[in-house]
Amino acid sequence: MNNMNGGVTAPAGFYAAGLRAGIKAGKTNKDMAMIYSAVPAVCAGTFTKNVVKAAPVLWDKEIVDNYGSARAVVINSGIANACTGKQGYENCRLEAVKTAELLDLKTEEVLVASTGVIGAQLNMEIVEKGIEMLVPALKDTAEAADDAAVAILTTDTHKKEIALSCVIDGKQVHVGGMCKGAGMIHPNMGTMLAFVTSDVCIGKPLLDRLVKEIVEDTFNMVSVDGDTSTNDTCLVLCNGMAGNRELREEDPDLEVFKEALKQVLTYLARQIAGDGEGCTRLFEVTCHGAASREDAKTISKSVVCSSLTKAAVFGKDANWGRILCAMGYSGVTFDPEKVDISLESQKGSLAIVKDGIATDYSEEFATEILSANPVKAILDIHQGDGSATAWGCDLTYEYVKINADYRS
Amino acid sequence: MNNMNGGVTAPAGFYAAGLRAGIKAGKTNKDMAMIYSAVPAVCAGTFTKNVVKAAPVLWDKEIVDNYGSARAVVINSGIANACTGKQGYENCRLEAVKTAELLDLKTEEVLVASTGVIGAQLNMEIVEKGIEMLVPALKDTAEAADDAAVAILTTDTHKKEIALSCVIDGKQVHVGGMCKGAGMIHPNMGTMLAFVTSDVCIGKPLLDRLVKEIVEDTFNMVSVDGDTSTNDTCLVLCNGMAGNRELREEDPDLEVFKEALKQVLTYLARQIAGDGEGCTRLFEVTCHGAASREDAKTISKSVVCSSLTKAAVFGKDANWGRILCAMGYSGVTFDPEKVDISLESQKGSLAIVKDGIATDYSEEFATEILSANPVKAILDIHQGDGSATAWGCDLTYEYVKINADYRS
Numbered sequence: 001m002n003n004m005n006g007g008v009t010a011p012a013g014f015y016a017a018g019l020r021a022g023i024k025a026g027k028t029n030k031d032m033a034m035i036y037s038a039v040p041a042v043c044a045g046t047f048t049k050n051v052v053k054a055a056p057v058l059w060d061k062e063i064v065d066n067y068g069s070a071r072a073v074v075i076n077s078g079i080a081n082a083c084t085g086k087q088g089y090e091n092c093r094l095e096a097v098k099t100a101e102l103l104d105l106k107t108e109e110v111l112v113a114s115t116g117v118i119g120a121q122l123n124m125e126i127v128e129k130g131i132e133m134l135v136p137a138l139k140d141t142a143e144a145a146d147d148a149a150v151a152i153l154t155t156d157t158h159k160k161e162i163a164l165s166c167v168i169d170g171k172q173v174h175v176g177g178m179c180k181g182a183g184m185i186h187p188n189m190g191t192m193l194a195f196v197t198s199d200v201c202i203g204k205p206l207l208d209r210l211v212k213e214i215v216e217d218t219f220n221m222v223s224v225d226g227d228t229s230t231n232d233t234c235l236v237l238c239n240g241m242a243g244n245r246e247l248r249e250e251d252p253d254l255e256v257f258k259e260a261l262k263q264v265l266t267y268l269a270r271q272i273a274g275d276g277e278g279c280t281r282l283f284e285v286t287c288h289g290a291a292s293r294e295d296a297k298t299i300s301k302s303v304v305c306s307s308l309t310k311a312a313v314f315g316k317d318a319n320w321g322r323i324l325c326a327m328g329y330s331g332v333t334f335d336p337e338k339v340d341i342s343l344e345s346q347k348g349s350l351a352i353v354k355d356g357i358a359t360d361y362s363e364e365f366a367t368e369i370l371s372a373n374p375v376k377a378i379l380d381i382h383q384g385d386g387s388a389t390a391w392g393c394d395l396t397y398e399y400v401k402i403n404a405d406y407r408s
Numbered sequence: 409m410n411n412m413n414g415g416v417t418a419p420a421g422f423y424a425a426g427l428r429a430g431i432k433a434g435k436t437n438k439d440m441a442m443i444y445s446a447v448p449a450v451c452a453g454t455f456t457k458n459v460v461k462a463a464p465v466l467w468d469k470e471i472v473d474n475y476g477s478a479r480a481v482v483i484n485s486g487i488a489n490a491c492t493g494k495q496g497y498e499n500c501r502l503e504a505v506k507t508a509e510l511l512d513l514k515t516e517e518v519l520v521a522s523t524g525v526i527g528a529q530l531n532m533e534i535v536e537k538g539i540e541m542l543v544p545a546l547k548d549t550a551e552a553a554d555d556a557a558v559a560i561l562t563t564d565t566h567k568k569e570i571a572l573s574c575v576i577d578g579k580q581v582h583v584g585g586m587c588k589g590a591g592m593i594h595p596n597m598g599t600m601l602a603f604v605t606s607d608v609c610i611g612k613p614l615l616d617r618l619v620k621e622i623v624e625d626t627f628n629m630v631s632v633d634g635d636t637s638t639n640d641t642c643l644v645l646c647n648g649m650a651g652n653r654e655l656r657e658e659d660p661d662l663e664v665f666k667e668a669l670k671q672v673l674t675y676l677a678r679q680i681a682g683d684g685e686g687c688t689r690l691f692e693v694t695c696h697g698a699a700s701r702e703d704a705k706t707i708s709k710s711v712v713c714s715s716l717t718k719a720a721v722f723g724k725d726a727n728w729g730r731i732l733c734a735m736g737y738s739g740v741t742f743d744p745e746k747v748d749i750s751l752e753s754q755k756g757s758l759a760i761v762k763d764g765i766a767t768d769y770s771e772e773f774a775t776e777i778l779s780a781n782p783v784k785a786i787l788d789i790h791q792g793d794g795s796a797t798a799w800g801c802d803l804t805y806e807y808v809k810i811n812a813d814y815r816s
């Protein structure tokens with residue numbers, strides 16, 4: 001597995017573009033992006049489980065479930081196209097129509113994604129002009145991938161992309177990805193906007209299974225604020241241009257691709273948590289010793305979701321009582337008197353709870369550990385061998401500020 | 409139903425005291441309280457469902473479940489006596505022993521409650537001295553009830569107490585209550601510390617049923633921060649000194665007492681939400697038109713728990729998209745295109761969403777409505793006739809400040 005520069009254009013045959021169409025306020029912010037594959041790409045996706053689904057989520061779900069293959073994705077930031085009724089769905093369809101027309105594709109080969117304010121309608125004049133600019137700007141360079149990764153951001157503070165390569169069937173296979181996160185992050189079976197490309201050759205049912213399985217362990221283990229968005233979307237496009245023989249269930253190289261895909265999604269998931277709205281620190285919680293992997297996931301996610309624990313991380317306060325409390329209300333049964341907790345960062349590591357009560361630890365050293373970024377908490381409940389990791393961030397004044405003012 | 413001055417001493421035969429023993433830092437904060445009944449009182453209680461239960465929760469649960477009657481409650485603030493292991497439980501027992509000794513009671517007639525920092529051990533020298541001071545200070549006056557209501561507070565900004573009277577079987581019956589809230593408020597079948605007294609004559613099984621039912625609709629519909637405490641406790645003591653014939657299931661006056669108890673618990677629940685840590689406004693959400701009452705509860709609670717909605721209330725931003733989003737991820741199925749939302753406060757009321765999309769409302773007027781306290785959101789999903797109300801508060805800089813610094 002080799003890390004590479006770049007993002008979604010790293011795999012063969014993928015092109016991207018990102019530019020300013022004029023949806024966002026201000027004069028300089030990029031707000032539209034496009035991904036294009038030279039040949040049809042098998043596509044899998046996971047989407048929000050929120051009953052209230054944005055128009056592009058409904059559109060993409062239809063394509064992923066019924067067609068399973070796509071050539072382009074058109075994305076805008078600034079407006080989520082959620083809670084926009086029939087008009088919103090029609091606007092979404094028109095985006096696909098326009099993109100298909102200019103790229104000479106079928107409408108159902110174009111996926112659509114939006115992120116931003118809920119409830120506002122897209123200005124279709126601006127959006128169609130944006131699409132007209134995006135198509136000629138499509139390039140297969142790392143710079144083009146960067147532009148796209150920047151254009152999909154909202155309150156994110158930096159772009160999130162990754163690319164890596166591996167060898168499958170003697171061929172170089174690439175996996176690239178980009179995503180945006182920041183707020184309303186508490187994915188449920190889907191996630192915020194994430195786009196992953198690969199030139200691997202793989203069938204639709206196998207890709208579906210892999211994506212579903214990996215998303216459960218990556219994006220679905222992230223929480224910034226407990227709010228599950230209306231727009232959560234993770235799309236994975238594989239165009240087969242690496243030239244490997246089609247990956248199948250029994251293929252020994254399947255593990256190589258699965259590991260590559262997992263590394264990409266884990267990286268993006270951590271990036272989202274570490275760039276949560278207003279956050280100063282990525283907070284990673286690993287639970288060991290659970291009766292099952294499911295229990296470990298429930299406990300670690302409960303801790304990263306606890307407002308009180310998040311505020312304590314912000315305050316560099318080793319308030320282990322809040323961690324133990326959040327473990328306790330997670331819904332998993334365990335013996336509180338058999339819990340060990342330690343903290344870890346680049347400053348060192350420290351056991352703060354042994355058998356459910358505080359060790360004789362140094363508060364000063366604990367504060368020093370908590371002042372670094374990222375911060376890890378390692379929990380062991382000594383019930384079995386289930387382990388899992390969840391990612392979140394601290395709760396800060398800035399989170400409140402961003403979200404008290406977001407629309408103004 | 410008549411409102412009265414005072415709190416837990418309003419019912420006949422109840423005494424209270426509150427004073428400073430020296431558990432909390434500072435020199436003036438009261439930190440211990442006691443309630444005493446001149447005769448044995450039937451007691452019911454609900455407690456935290458957190459797997460991690462504080463020592464006094466374990467102690468009280470034993471008494472409520474196995475004895476069903478008590479004479480005194482001893483309470484401290486400053487230290488929660490949670491996650492304190494065998495030593496913590498022994499300290500809790502010693503509090504009961506000391507109180508029983510001085511009041512000439514059996515140890516199992518003394519309930520114990522604690523609230524404050526998790527993980528620290530009580531200094532029993534201070535606590536026992538506190539009990540020695542509390543016993544001679546017990547009085548049946550409104551001032552004594554006030555002292556007790558103040559002594560149980562932590563980060564609360566004001567005391568929370570209520571008393572009212574009603575007529576049952578021709579006799580004046582009184583119900584008094586006090587509680588503390590502030591942070592780690594997301595009760596699950598129990599609640600933070602709440603103490604309710606009554607001189608009504610009622611049997612244990614009937615009281616148990618009433619309390620369980622009413623707590624579900626009051627304390628369990630409150631959330632400040634989504635964190636379910638280790639110490640949640642609601643105790644109801646009824647000593648029968650009003651002289652009414654014992655209330656029974658078929659008694660026509662049962663509804664009168666039930667209504668009185670519900671008014672007391674609703675008042676205390678609203679007080680807790682409105683005094684959530686750092687909050688500037690009580691946020692009340694009522695959901696109408698749900699297929700069932702359970703669905704209405706789930707939806708309204710999901711909205712008061714949404715960090716993004718809470719931050720928007722703080723920012724006086726009528727961000728209805730976040731409300732609809734929180735309804736959508738609540739787990740209840742409904743048609744997003746049949747949702748109506750309106751906002752209401754003493755400044756007026758305003759329909760902001762009709763059939764799932766924004767009305768042509770005035771943002772200025774919406775901001776004016778949201779600047780008052782309390783603020784109400786009324787949701788209608790037009791699926792049936794289930795209704796419910798939940799209480800929460802806004803998310804502010806001050807919440808983060810309090811909880812980043814709490815232990816220092």
